[in-house]
Amino acid sequence: MSLSLLRAFTARGLENIVLCPGSRSGPLAMAAGFLFENSELNLYTAIDERSAAFMALGISAATQKAAIVITTSGTAVGNLLPAAVEANFSCLPIIFISADRPKRLKNCGANQTVNQEDYLKSVCRFVDFSTCNGIHLLTEDSLMLLVDRTWKQANNFYGPVHLNLAIEEPLYPSFDEQQEIWQLCESKSFSFDLIEPISTNVKGKLFNEKFIDIDPSKKGLILAGPWRGNDNSLPEFRDSIKDFQLITGWPIFADPLSGILNNQRGLIEYWELLISSGIIALKEEIQLLRLGPLTSNRPLESFLRKNSKNNILITESDKRCLDPLKQSKQYSSGFISWFNQFKLKHSIKKNQSNKHSIPLLNELLIKNQRVEEWLELKLKFDEQLSEPGLARFVPKILDKDIPIMLSASSPIRDFISFAGIDAFSRRCFSFRGASGIDGNLSLAIGLAISLGPLFFICGDLAFLHDSNALLLSQPKNYPLIILLIDNRGGGIFRTLKLDRFYKGNIEELFSMPQNVDILSIASSYDIPYREICNFDDLQISINWALKLSGPVLIHAKTNSEKDILLRRNITEGLKNFVN
Numbered sequence: 001m002s003l004s005l006l007r008a009f010t011a012r013g014l015e016n017i018v019l020c021p022g023s024r025s026g027p028l029a030m031a032a033g034f035l036f037e038n039s040e041l042n043l044y045t046a047i048d049e050r051s052a053a054f055m056a057l058g059i060s061a062a063t064q065k066a067a068i069v070i071t072t073s074g075t076a077v078g079n080l081l082p083a084a085v086e087a088n089f090s091c092l093p094i095i096f097i098s099a100d101r102p103k104r105l106k107n108c109g110a111n112q113t114v115n116q117e118d119y120l121k122s123v124c125r126f127v128d129f130s131t132c133n134g135i136h137l138l139t140e141d142s143l144m145l146l147v148d149r150t151w152k153q154a155n156n157f158y159g160p161v162h163l164n165l166a167i168e169e170p171l172y173p174s175f176d177e178q179q180e181i182w183q184l185c186e187s188k189s190f191s192f193d194l195i196e197p198i199s200t201n202v203k204g205k206l207f208n209e210k211f212i213d214i215d216p217s218k219k220g221l222i223l224a225g226p227w228r229g230n231d232n233s234l235p236e237f238r239d240s241i242k243d244f245q246l247i248t249g250w251p252i253f254a255d256p257l258s259g260i261l262n263n264q265r266g267l268i269e270y271w272e273l274l275i276s277s278g279i280i281a282l283k284e285e286i287q288l289l290r291l292g293p294l295t296s297n298r299p300l301e302s303f304l305r306k307n308s309k310n311n312i313l314i315t316e317s318d319k320r321c322l323d324p325l326k327q328s329k330q331y332s333s334g335f336i337s338w339f340n341q342f343k344l345k346h347s348i349k350k351n352q353s354n355k356h357s358i359p360l361l362n363e364l365l366i367k368n369q370r371v372e373e374w375l376e377l378k379l380k381f382d383e384q385l386s387e388p389g390l391a392r393f394v395p396k397i398l399d400k401d402i403p404i405m406l407s408a409s410s411p412i413r414d415f416i417s418f419a420g421i422d423a424f425s426r427r428c429f430s431f432r433g434a435s436g437i438d439g440n441l442s443l444a445i446g447l448a449i450s451l452g453p454l455f456f457i458c459g460d461l462a463f464l465h466d467s468n469a470l471l472l473s474q475p476k477n478y479p480l481i482i483l484l485i486d487n488r489g490g491g492i493f494r495t496l497k498l499d500r501f502y503k504g505n506i507e508e509l510f511s512m513p514q515n516v517d518i519l520s521i522a523s524s525y526d527i528p529y530r531e532i533c534n535f536d537d538l539q540i541s542i543n544w545a546l547k548l549s550g551p552v553l554i555h556a557k558t559n560s561e562k563d564i565l566l567r568r569n570i571t572e573g574l575k576n577f578v579n
Contacts, residue, residue: 001027001135001136001138001143002027002028002030002031002135002167003030003031003034003035003181003182003185004140004143004185005028005031005135005143005146005147005165006028006031006032006035006041006068007031007035007040007185008143008144008147009068009095009147009150009151010035010040010041012147012148012151013065013151013155014041014065014066014067014068014151015041015042015063015065015067016041016042016044016056016059016060016063016065016067016068016450017032017035017036017041017042017043017044017067017068017069017070018044018045018046018052018053018055018056018059018067018068018069018070019032019043019044019045019046019052019070020045020046020047020048020049020052020069020070020071020072020076021045021047021072022071022072022073022076022099023072023171024072024073024099024100024101024112024167024171025070025071025072025073025098025099025167026099026171026172027099027167027171027172028070028097028099028165028167029070030172030173030178032070034182044449044472044473045473046471046472046473047468047471048079048468048471048472049069049071049076049077049079049080050079050080050082050083050438050439050442050468051439051441051442051466051468051469051471051472052069052071052442052472053069053079053080053082053083053084053094053096053439053442054082054083054086054438054439054440054442054443054446054466054469055442055443055445055446055449055469055472055473056068056069056083056094056446057083057086057087057092057094057431057439057443057446058442058443058444058445058446058447058448058449058450059446059447059449059450060087060092060093060094060446061090061092061429061431061443061446061447062446062447062449062450062451063450064093064230064231064232065093065155066093066094066095066151066154066155066161067094067095067446068094068095068096068097069083069094069095069096069097070097070098070099071096071097071098071099072098072099072112073098073099073100073101073112073113073114073116074112074113074114074116075114076098077096077098077114077116077119077120077164078116078119080096080098080119080120080162081119081120081123082436082438082439083160083439084096084120084123084124084160084162085123085433085434086431086433086434086436086438086439087123087159087160087433088123088124088125088159088160088433089433089434090228090431090432090433090434091157091158091159091228091316091317091318091433092158092159092160092433093154093155093158093159093160094154094159094160094161095150095151095154095160095161095162095163096120096124096160096161096162096163097163097165098116098162098163098164098165099165099166099167100113100116100117100129100132100164100165100166100167101113101166102132102133102134102166102167102168103132103133103166104133106132116164117129117132117162117164119162120160120162121162123160124159124160124161124162125153125154125157125159125160125161126149126150126153126154126161126162127161127162127163127164128146128149128150128162128163128164129163129164129165129166130146131146131165131166132166133166133168134166134167134168135165135166135167136167136168146163150163157317157318158228158230158317209331209332209333211331211338211341211342211345212312212329212331212338213342213345214287214289214310214312214342215287215310216247216248216342216346218286218287218357219250219284219286219287219357219360220248220250220286220287220288220289220310220357221250221251221252221253221286221287221288221289222241222244222245222248222250222251222252222253222254222266222289222291223252223253223254223288223289223290223291223294223295223304224241224252224253224254224255224258224259224260224291224292225255225257225258225290225291225292225293225294225295226255226257226258226292226293226295226430226432227257227258227259227292227316228292228293228315228316228318229316229317229334230316231259233316233334233336234259236336237259237335237336238259238260238261238264240335240336240339241260241264241291241335242264242265243339244289244339244342245264245265245266246265248357249266249357249358249361250266250289250357250361251266251268251357251360251361251364251365252264252266252267252268253268253271253300254267254269254271254424255295255416256406256412256415256416256419256423256424256428257412257428257429257430257432258291258292259427260424261424261425262421262422262424262425264424266361267421267424268364268365268368269368269419269420269421269423269424270368270371270372270375270417270420271300272297272299272300272416272417273371273417273570273571273574274364274367274368274371275297275299275300275303276299276417276571277571277572277574277575277578278575279367279574279575279578279579280303280364280367282307285307286307286360287310287311287312288304288307288310288311288312288328289312289314290311290312290313290314290323290328291314291335292314292315292316292322293315293322293432294322294323294324294325295416296432296435297413297416301324301325304325304327305325305327311327311328311329312328312329312330312331313328313329313330313331314330314331314332314334314335314338315330315331315332315334316334316335317332317333317334318332319332367578370577370578371574371578372420373577374570374573374574374577374578375392375418375420375570378566378569378570378573379392379393379418379570381393381535381536382534382535382536383534383535384533384534385532385533385534385535385538385556385557385558386558386559386562386563386566387410387411387414387485387487387558387560387563388414388417388418388563388566388567388570389418389535390414390457390483390485390538390556390558391411391414391415391417391418391419392418392419392420393535393538394419394455394457394483394538395415395419395422395423395425395426396422397535397538397539397542398426398455398542399546400425400426401426402426402453402454402455403426403427403428403429403447403451403454403455404426404427404428404429404454404455404456404457405428405429405430405440405443405444405447405454405455405456405457406428406429406430406456406457407430407437407440407456407457407458407459407462408430408431408432408435408436408437408440409437409459409462410459410485411430411457411458411459411485412430412432415428415457417567429447431443437458437459437461437462437465437466438465438466439466439469440456440458440462440465440466441456441458441462441463441466441467441469441470441482442466442468442469442472444456444458444480444482445469445472445474445480445551448474448478448480449473449474452478453478453479453480453481453546454479454480454481455481455483455542456480456481456482456483457483457485458482458483458484458485459484459485459486459487460484460485460486460487460488460514460518461512461514463482463484463518464514464516464518467521470521470525470527470551474550474551476549476550477549478549479545479546479548479549479550479551479552480550480551480552481542481545481546481552481554482551482552482553482554483538483554483556484518484553484554484555484556485556485558486518486555486556486557486558487557487558487559487560487563488513488560518553518555519531519553519555522553522555525551527550527551527552527553528545528548528552528553529552529553529554529555530544530545530553530554530555531555531556531557532554532555532556538554538556541554542554
């Protein structure tokens with residue numbers, strides 16, 4: 001039955017399985033091995049369930065299709081929770097299949113028997129443990145129904161799904177039995193109607209929502225947060241943004257994760273520095289069109305509270321409230337659907353534009369250019385390594401065809417502030433659903449498996465926290481370049497505005513520097529590495545890394561105290577320079 005189950009998933013569209021070791025999950029493991037040997041799916045193995053789940057999530061993010069993680073029973077299932085949380089809030093499809101004891105062994109002290117069916121329930125789109133007496137009792141119709149329902153739940157409104165499958169003994173068939181089972185399963189065919197994920201079905205009113213209007217003849221601002229729709233919709237999404245901006249003349253404040261490209265008219269790439277330095281001071285409240293979740297940025301939140309009036313939030317099929325400011329009306333059927341109705345509502349003519357917004361846009365473009373000039377003075381290629389400098393120069397040096405993943409801590413924040421237009425010259429990833437550093441290296445490996453060469457920027461604690469990822473099945477035919485910024489602990493905590501501690505130590509309580517030789521870790525896993533001292537070294541090391549295959553580590557030591565002062569000097573001096 002395990003073989004029939006997984007084969008039915010492949011008929012539904014399953015391409016990737018990440019398998020963790022275990023005895024109770026043995027039949028599922030053997031079934032996955034059969035299908036891999038028969039070239040019906042890609043199979044990756046992992047000894048650590050937490051890393052395995054994050055790697056599968058990276059694969060799902062890259063392919064826009066649910067990967068399956070298979071685990072055994074007990075605490076193995078609990079290790080899936082961090083990735084399930086991220087999948088839930090980032091709207092990424094993934095299916096967790098855990099093997100369990102049958103009902104007769106529950107609540108009687110049987111070894112490795114826990115209430116694992118409840119572990120992921122709070123964050124999953126769908127949980128099924130209906131096979132509590134054993135999957136061998138499933139009829140073919142009930143198996144097809146289970147697979148169909150599971151696949152739809154994971155891939156319609158993207159998110160995590162958990163199947164907890166009870167498996168009775170005997171767990172391991174003989175060789176002759178294996179051959180018989182394979183031949184029987186191979187003779188079966190599975191037929192499903194193809195489904196189209198909700199997030200790609202953007203033409204209609206998906207939730208029968210009432211259209212929320214906005215006045216294109218008045219001033220406004222477009223705020224594009226991280227993209228959480230289906231990547232197949234990105235080209236039309238980008239075209240719709242271009243058309244809407246042309247009609248309204250509104251400036252665009254975009255997150256590097258938004259999917260918007262550097263050829264977008266009206267793009268104000270240094271919005272974060274303009275806001276945090278106090279350069280932008282609007283004289284009147286303006287309309288705000290928000291696309292996707294709000295970029296995590298306190299100065300931005302403060303700015304929006306003061307300046308936004310008619311506030312629309314558009315999400316890509318996510319009906320959950322995504323407005324921490326509680327100021328907006330939410331439309332959840334996607335921007336393309338909304339824009340199509342907007343054009344009909346206003347009878348928009350081709351090349352029609354809003355002349356009232358041009359002065360605001362031109363003013364912001366001029367100030368944006370002045371920020372560029374300021375950063376050219378403050379961050380120079382021939383100076384010592386700094387975190388703001390790395391954020392600025394990496395996207396300039398790196399080939400535009402190579403995507404970048406940013407750890408959800410200082411790297412993504414510095415990218416927003418200092419990378420400029422080059423941040424939008426390629427696809428950028430950062431998993432900011434829960435905005436944690438958990439599983440970041442595993443996520444990067446998953447992305448690289450599906451996308452090819454990838455550049456991953458992370459801090460030392462993020463790397464150490466997920467070092468078990470180095471035990472995963474990893475990309476071998478192309479490089480995963482890891483730029484490890486070593487600032488001796490959680491440098492982001494040193495930016496907190498804390499008074500002196502009456503008792504205790506900020507280093508011990510927050511930053512937590514670790515006395516670990518990171519290069520020795522890389523060497524023990526046979527990972528090629530280089531240590532860099534300046535930006536010339538960085539460029540040489542990137543060229544070196546691109547000629548290799550598999551994970552490659554570039555180690556960059558920075559000084560977090562000096563970088564805090566550098567960021568502060570850039571922000572504080574900017575206002576006088578621009579004005």
